[in-house]
Amino acid sequence: MQNIYYEVGSLDKRCYEQFALSEDLLMEHAALALEKEITKTFDKNSSVLIVSGMGNNGADGIALARLLYKTYDVKLYIPFELKSPMAKLQLKRAQLLGVNLINELQECDIVVDSLFGSGLKRDLNEASQKIIETLNSYNSYKIACDIPTGIDFKGDISTLAFFADVTVTMGALKTSLFTDTAKDYVGEIVVANLGVQREVYETKTDLFLLEKEDLKLPLRDKKNAHKGTFGHLNVVIGSKKGAGVIAAKAAFGFGAGLVSVICHECVDLPYHIMQTHNLSENCTAIALGMGLGIYDEKEIENILQSKLPTIIDADLFYEDIIKIALQKEVVLTPHPKEFCALLNVCELADIKVKELQKNRFKYVEMFCKKYPKVVLLLKGANVLIAQNEKIFVNTFGSAVLSKGGSGDVLGGLVGSLLAQGYKPLDAAISASLAHAIAASNYKKNNYSLIPSDLVEEVKRL
Ligand SMILES: NC(=O)C1=CN([C@@H]2O[C@H](COP(=O)(O)OP(=O)(O)OC[C@H]3O[C@@H](n4cnc5c(N)ncnc54)[C@H](OP(=O)(O)O)[C@@H]3O)[C@@H](O)[C@H]2O)[C@@H](O)CC1
Numbered sequence: 001m002q003n004i005y006y007e008v009g010s011l012d013k014r015c016y017e018q019f020a021l022s023e024d025l026l027m028e029h030a031a032l033a034l035e036k037e038i039t040k041t042f043d044k045n046s047s048v049l050i051v052s053g054m055g056n057n058g059a060d061g062i063a064l065a066r067l068l069y070k071t072y073d074v075k076l077y078i079p080f081e082l083k084s085p086m087a088k089l090q091l092k093r094a095q096l097l098g099v100n101l102i103n104e105l106q107e108c109d110i111v112v113d114s115l116f117g118s119g120l121k122r123d124l125n126e127a128s129q130k131i132i133e134t135l136n137s138y139n140s141y142k143i144a145c146d147i148p149t150g151i152d153f154k155g156d157i158s159t160l161a162f163f164a165d166v167t168v169t170m171g172a173l174k175t176s177l178f179t180d181t182a183k184d185y186v187g188e189i190v191v192a193n194l195g196v197q198r199e200v201y202e203t204k205t206d207l208f209l210l211e212k213e214d215l216k217l218p219l220r221d222k223k224n225a226h227k228g229t230f231g232h233l234n235v236v237i238g239s240k241k242g243a244g245v246i247a248a249k250a251a252f253g254f255g256a257g258l259v260s261v262i263c264h265e266c267v268d269l270p271y272h273i274m275q276t277h278n279l280s281e282n283c284t285a286i287a288l289g290m291g292l293g294i295y296d297e298k299e300i301e302n303i304l305q306s307k308l309p310t311i312i313d314a315d316l317f318y319e320d321i322i323k324i325a326l327q328k329e330v331v332l333t334p335h336p337k338e339f340c341a342l343l344n345v346c347e348l349a350d351i352k353v354k355e356l357q358k359n360r361f362k363y364v365e366m367f368c369k370k371y372p373k374v375v376l377l378l379k380g381a382n383v384l385i386a387q388n389e390k391i392f393v394n395t396f397g398s399a400v401l402s403k404g405g406s407g408d409v410l411g412g413l414v415g416s417l418l419a420q421g422y423k424p425l426d427a428a429i430s431a432s433l434a435h436a437i438a439a440s441n442y443k444k445n446n447y448s449l450i451p452s453d454l455v456e457e458v459k460r461l
């Protein structure tokens with residue numbers, strides 16, 4: 001996994017103060033990383049439009065123009081008067097070489113957006129909006145310097161933003177690149193070293209980007225084993241029975257030795273999934289909430305009081321009764337609307353989905369501070385998995401998963417790993433990665449995946 005930071009200004013400062021590096025030196029490395037992104041794919045003489053703003057983001061772009069001059073067909077466009085001393089110095093250097101400025105935007109093979117970076121403070125004015133609109137309309141390969149212009153430090157977009165194919169981000173990864181809103185704009189994210197290796201530049205953090213290697217699939221390395229060795233998950237079936245059945249099937253496919261559903265009515269089950277009325281004697285984990293609907297309060301209260309590892313989803317996030325479980329190491333898997341309801345039930349915040357989506361990290365932190373034992377998995381385009389002070393980001397999911405039932409599969413996968421003895425945080429991380437990576441392995445198209453396809457892909461991981 002990789003480190004993420006809310007801001008990197010303090011890391012830059014550390015470079016100046018502790019390692020005697022200069023702003024100029026850091027910026028030269030920023031420009032070199034942008035140059036590398038171009039030279040690795042594009043032939044000499046390709047045309048490069050660089051659009052530079054008045055601050056240091058613009059300065060990075062101007063330094064890039066100098067580096068590319070004479071080998072690439074560089075067109076440098078500076079729409080506003082330069083403000084930062086570094087931008088002025090970079091322009092002087094570039095002009096001494098012979099780099100000329102262009103007076104209007106021109107479509108090129110490559111576009112580099114260095115209009116605004118981490119210093120974006122206000123809404124983009126009309127002139128900047130027009131520039132971004134024009135750049136977005138080009139068929140060029142689009143590179144964002146540090147962060148696509150229009151995305152602010154919280155990862156929010158007030159008017160519009162640059163659509164990048166790749167974002168070369170300076171020094172380290174920032175949370176602003178990992179909001180659900182930013183996901184459509186950032187493209188591939190590449191981190192530029194700023195004169196020292198990342199291990200040196202970075203300091204301790206509680207925020208992490210998950211990678212494929214962080215997926216720990218169930219390991220059946222014991223020879224002397226039987227079905228009981230791999231746990232017994234009980235899935236509580238509610239009034240929308242399908243949800244629990246999907247979860248049960250997913251859990252079985254992901255390695256649980258035994259899976260039973262707790263249901264008091266007749267339910268159509270595959271032959272390998274059992275039905276029971278109460279928690280099984282050898283039950284090792286519980287999944288409940290998916291499709292629960294109307295429920296027997298006493299029964300759910302009893303289940304929530306159980307000491308067994310538990311994953312809770314869906315309808316229960318709207319109910320006061322969930323508070324019974326929040327002092328334990330349970331896994332909760334709400335989508336944004338359910339998380340808003342949960343924040344309300346827990347008297348933490350009374351907010352709408354829009355506010356949550358603008359501040360996902362903040363509300364996740366707030367919840368985990370009050371309930372440090374709980375493992376929270378907040379669904380979304382980028383899933384956040386958190387416990388106590390740590391937050392892990394899973395970016396592997398895609399709109400292939402935007403289907404009823406995808407969340408039920410996830411609930412089953414978490415339950416399966418809990419039943420097999422994974423710690424709750426590890427279960428949430430590996431289940432979330434398996435869920436998203438399995439969906440990305442589904443190659444037919446991006447619209448037709450159904451829960452059973454997803455389970456099949458999970459089986460093939
Ligand atoms: N160590 C370092 O510093 C390193 C920095 N690096 C690079 O520097 C970038 C950060 O540079 P930065 O801080 O100068 O901010 P930047 O994004 O260029 O914009 C600030 C300017 O824009 C203006 N402005 C803001 N919003 C506006 C709006 N809506 N509409 C209009 N104007 C607006 C604002 O004006 P003001 O608010 O002051 O009036 C100010 O003049 C960072 O992303 C990275 O690429 C790398 O080289 C590595 C080393």
Ligand SMILES: Nc1ncnc2c1ncn2[C@@H]1O[C@H](COP(=O)(O)OP(=O)(O)O)[C@@H](O)[C@H]1O
Binds near residue numbers: 334397
């Ligand atoms: N655009 C998307 N990008 C990434 N993941 C997505 C996207 N849309 C949905 N998902 C994932 O699919 C699952 C949907 O869960 P949920 O909304 O609870 O569905 P349901 O309750 O119908 O099963 C979540 O894990 C979510 O993160």
Ligand SMILES: [K+]
Binds near residue numbers: 057115147148
């Ligand atoms: K930018």
